[in-house]
Amino acid sequence: MADIKKHDTPMCDELKSGPWPSFVDDIENYGLAKGKQACMDLLGQLELSFKNKETHWKHGGIVGVFGYGGGVIGRYSDQQEKFPAIWAFHTVRVNQPASKFYHSAALRKLCDVWDHRGSGMTNFHGSTGDMVLLGTTTEQLEPIFFDLTHQLKMDLGGSGSNLRTPSCCVGKARCEWSCIDTQELCYDLTMTYQDELHRPAFPYKFKFKFSGCPNDCVAAIARADLSVIGTWIDDIxxxxxxxxxxxxxxxxxxxxxxxxxxxxxxxxxxxxxxxxxxxxxxxxxxxxxxxxxxxxxxxxxxxxxxxxxxPGTDTGATILMGAKAPILEGAQLSTVIVPFMRLEPPFDNLKELIEKVWDLWMENGKNRERLGELIQRFSLSEFIRHIEVDPIPQMIREPRANPYVFWREEEVPGGWKRDVAEFRKRHPA
CATH class of the missing domain: 3.30.70.20 (Alpha-Beta Plaits)
Structure with missing residues (x-):
């Protein structure tokens, strides 16, 4: 199209030459077909990043919409004169349905909204699970939010220091090994914790992920602050x-x-x-x-x-906590906190545990400190004491090497003061 300016992108063009489909082809063809200059400018800036070996995106924080502090990630180009169509390239996270079951009509409506309001480019899905709409400007955010919630009956996902969009595996919908109803659990907790999802109040991000069996098809054990993994306690x-x-x-x-x-x-x-x-x-x-x-x-x-x-028929879930990617500290896998918990609607036992964890983390967490880093700083023994969970062998990394064991008064049956008084009575000075 005559009004679309293409940039010279030799390094990006090399990515078209391999045996696999190329995102460069996809972006370029879509931009030309739909008259989207943002697509051409995006490739132009990518080429510049390849050349300079540095990014030209500036993180704009959380832009948000009225009433919601999370859901939209601010992105700005530091090459706005060269690539004016992407001066702002905000990313909108949209809460995906449980297990990512879609109706094609809903996806077509979503794409129509994004063709009209944004760059038209999408990412299915982000690492948390959201549908991701890539690239729009600040003035379009409120209309996008209105279209999503009123026309499509969809909601924004989580961004910022809040509860991120809960996600789950396919669960009992299609998997014979699923020990829990991951879809019902994911939906219930998403609806219960709307405030925590949309109004950031945490020290940093917090992720729920639900897997129906220990195969852990959503990689909860590696990525979620709180992992719920279906399991069984009877025989295989x-x-x-x-x-x-x-x-x-x-x-x-x-x-x-x-x-x-x-x-x-x-x-x-x-x-x-x-x-x-x-x-x-x-x-x-x-x-x-x-x-x-x-x-x-x-x-x-x-x-x-x-x-x-x-799997056996007497089923429930193992609750693990503390996984994360390497942000401030190195990557961590989850630690078993509750080896077996029965999960039946309305899941009050799980919610009670979650809220104890949040109370402790919000009171003591440092800025940008994930739950796993809080556990490291507090020590696992102090953490489980605060959330009122009994210690179990699965929590022990290695046997005790220090011979000195210190007891709290409440941990000794009858109390140590009574024992001391009894000793003194039997052995007067």
């Missing part, structure tokens, strides 16, 4: 005939995921028994045995032989 269900079918080659391991590759005959000893992290399984040539008291629910055996093994 075993179909011994199906086990024999796997051993005999009648059933393909890993649900046939490696079809087309000749991995040789299935070896249950090598591929299942020897890879069990707790060595709780044995195979005598006719029967598979599992010492369920030693099982740590890693899911490996179930993944390899899905028609022979299934």
């Amino acid at each position: 269900r075993i179909d011994q005939e199906a086990v024999k079918a796997y051993v005999g080659g009648e059933l393909k391991p890993n649900a046939g995921a490696h079809a087309g590759r000749d991995w040789g005959a299935f070896d249950i000893q090598k591929e299942v028994i020897d890879l069990c992290p707790t060595q709780c399984m044995s195979w005598d040539g006719n029967k598979l045995s599992i010492n369920n008291k030693e099982c740590n629910r890693c899911m490996h055996c179930i993944n390899v032989m899905p028609e022979a093994l299934r």
Whole structure:
């Protein structure tokens, strides 16, 4: 189109030459078809960043809309004279439906709004799970918010020092291994904590993620301040005939995921028994045995032989806390806080725990300090004492090396003062 200015972008153009689809092609073709100068300016600034080896985006903080302190991320170019169409390139997070089930009509309406109000470029999905609308100006934010909430019945996601948009795996909707209803849990907590999502009041971001089983398909254990992972406390269900079918080659391991590759005959000893992290399984040539008291629910055996093994039926969730990416400190994985919790609507037991954690964190957290960093600073023992959770063996990283153990008065049955008085009575000075 004559009114669209293309920039000289040789380095970006190299990204079109590989065997895979290129985002450069997508942005350029869309910009030309829709008359979006912002798309051309975006590629022009990207080329400049490749050349200078530095970003030319300035973070504008949280722009927000009336009544909401979160949901829109401010972005400004520091090359506004060269690329005026992206002088502001704000990013709008939109709360995704649980498990990301969409109706195509809703997506078309969302794209129509964004074609009209923004650059037309989207990201499905951000790392938290939101639908991400890339690139608009400040004066368009209120109209976008109105269109989202009134026409599409959608809401903004979380941005800033608040509760980020909760996300969950596909759960019981399509997964036979899901031990909890992740969709109902995700929706319930999203609706319960609207204020925490839209009005930033935390020391820093806080993420909920819900996985239906220990496979953890939303990577909650690596990314969420509070992870809810479905699990079971009874025995793994075993179909011994199906086990024999796997051993005999009648059933393909890993649900046939490696079809087309000749991995040789299935070896249950090598591929299942020897890879069990707790060595709780044995195979005598006719029967598979599992010492369920030693099982740590890693899911490996179930993944390899899905028609022979299934999770138990007495289900609930493990609650973990403290994961994060490397911001102030290094990356952390979650720590088990509650090994098993039954979860039934309205999930009051989980909400009570969440609110105790928030009370402690909001009172004591430093600016930009994630929950995991607070736990490190407080020590895990102090943290669980404040949130009134009993210590468990899973929390111990290594055995105690210090021989000195200090007890609080309330931890000693009867109290130490009574014991001292009794001693003095028996042994007067």
